[in-house]
Amino acid sequence: MSRRLAGPLPAAVALRLELIDDPRAISTISASVAEAGGRVRTLSTVRRAGRAGAEPGDSGTVEVELEVEDADEHTLVALLEPLREVIALTVTRPLAKVFGKRVIVVGGGAQVAQVALGAVSEADRHNLRGERISVDTIPLVGEEPIASAVRAVADLPRARMLVLAGSIMGGEISRAADELRAVGIPIIALNMVGSITDHVDLVVSDPVQAGTMAVMAVSDTATFDLAKQRGRRY
């Protein structure tokens, strides 16, 4: 399983496309991106127009956010704009430049909110100096929903750190934590009941400090190295 590369990513071109929602539309678009020498890195369907009331055979339209690396913007636009499937095209900004790295907080509501307080306050200080760090949260209850969320952090674009905020976690959540760390995403957990504290990089008792440390660990400017703290408890 590959690990994240350190360092900056190649420049990306971002486009918002309104497309005819034909099953072949995306493969036509991707073929043109490849023709421009580019690689499709992100594609998100952000809105869709219904087929309700439309003629039979009318496939409706979708709005898609597309991010491409290794392509020249003008070449890409010139190749995509004439396609039959493309109704409208706007150049936008890659989400990494706007929302940046993501710290994900999962767990019980009261504790997630306190971790978020620390993380947002610390991210504010870094973003003031030109970084882009987001703090994304979901309050959840129960072993299966939390384990699923831990596993799914591996599928979230730009996720760099998970904080587990709760009072008791173990079992399937600990197995999911091992899997997430194996793909290169570190985890900070609150000090809590259950096996989870043996399956994370760092254990922190105070939720506000846990959030602060999570942001420091992903920041480019803070002098905090999670590798040096691995296995410790605060």
Place this chain on the structure above:
Amino acid sequence: MSRRLAGPLPAAVALRLELIDDPRAISTISASVAEAGGRVRTLSTVRRAGRAGAEPGDSGTVEVELEVEDADEHTLVALLEPLREVIALTVTRPLAKVFGKRVIVVGGGAQVAQVALGAVSEADRHNLRGERISVDTIPLVGEEPIASAVRAVADLPRARMLVLAGSIMGGEISRAADELRAVGIPIIALNMVGSITDHVDLVVSDPVQAGTMAVMAVSDTATFDLAKQRGRRY
């Protein structure tokens, strides 16, 4: 510009693919998805293995999260697995089922944290009853960074509501707010200095209540209709 459709989305199949990072890889994958009758809805490059130390011409590998609608899982896997570009394939869960709808909070750190406190606490209550609502935040300073973030909310998958948390916003932020509402994403703003309060759906003075109302407005189970509150101030 199309508006979101109300109601549930079609079932999606989610796959994590390890791919040879060839410029044509995504168009090959998309063509096979179309062959299975599917539509690519989401594609995110979540990890990449470097080319450092590799042989010249070695294109490295990437891990991609793919979500497809209208395709049968077994047919899709059977078509993708034999492709030369596919090194590994795992069935995962669509992110909409794990993290659900997203309430986005943008603004000054202190206020973002208080809105998050209200939103996370309210989301906790809804998620306990089986919904999935996330609260995603970024603290930012300055007219241009905030206006860019407001515009980029239109490009975030599953974003259903924006809360603007600050003490003074207007100018380009108000223009960006009009654009975001035009694509169907409503906005709640704190009561603050500047023109922004004339360019949002609802103005709320207390940040905890603003967060709570934002979650109630996107929830399927709360009896709170933002349309009936449009233009009001609390």
